[in-house]
Amino acid sequence: MHVHVNAAVSADGKLSSRQREQIAISGDEDFARMETIRAEADAVVVGVGTVLTDDPSLERHDESIGSEPPARVVADSRGRTPTDADILAGDRPTYLLVSAAAPEQRRRALERAGATVVVAGEDRVDLPEAFDELTTHGVSHLMVEGGGELIFSLFADELVDELTVYVGSMIIGGRGAPTLADGDGFVDEFPTLKLRDVSRLDDGVVLAYDA
């Protein structure tokens, strides 16, 4: 499976503010670029932290791009996704990746709301195992939109093939504000990237890396 992480950060590396509400860091051109990456993907994944704060639809907003809208995926160890979340609306498949710690009642509620529940891992979603399961559902190109906890785990599990980051011209600040890769952080054996391209967009830059 090809895994492409795409996100937007402020000039000081934040995904959002300490209040964790959604902030438009991207301008119109970068949101359009994000749409083209969504259109190339078989599925788009976010962590449940992003579902709880942003309630994204992961819709293709511009229907002229691409043919088949991507499926939606949430990494959600305990099945905390609300059953009325936008990510469950409509007919496209939604895969809820949960761990064995997700209460049976929550799993059933999410299935009733239309999700396909994939169990992988004991206490936390085992991402390599869950992604293997997604390939059996036809997902060979996966876009990751965030947030920082999920992105860190993907680097820790060496699952990332490609990273594109829009760096917007604003400062958000705050030691508790999410960054591109949060989690426990690396103290050695830092993942290294190969810079492939740098381009100006809106009032910022897009950095494209191979991982």
Ligand SMILES: NC(=O)C1=CN([C@@H]2O[C@H](COP(=O)(O)OP(=O)(O)OC[C@H]3O[C@@H](n4cnc5c(N)ncnc54)[C@H](O)[C@@H]3O)[C@@H](O)[C@H]2O)C=CC1
């Ligand atoms: N600027 C941007 O491009 C984007 C910004 N965001 C922002 O990111 C913030 C949310 O990010 P986070 O709080 O970091 O949450 P997150 O979206 O990364 O979700 C983390 C949650 O995912 C679940 N999870 C299951 N298995 C996991 C695993 N193996 N590794 C890691 N997590 C796993 C856990 O319940 C964990 O708490 C929000 O403020 C949102 O607005 C989110 C997406 C894009």
Ligand SMILES: Nc1nc(O)c(N)c(N[C@@H]2O[C@H](COP(=O)(O)O)[C@@H](O)[C@H]2O)n1
């Ligand atoms: N690429 C990007 N730039 C920003 O400035 C952002 N705030 C985000 N946030 C993420 O975009 C997604 C929006 O989803 P919907 O269009 O509502 O489906 C979602 O993943 C946000 O967290 N991204």
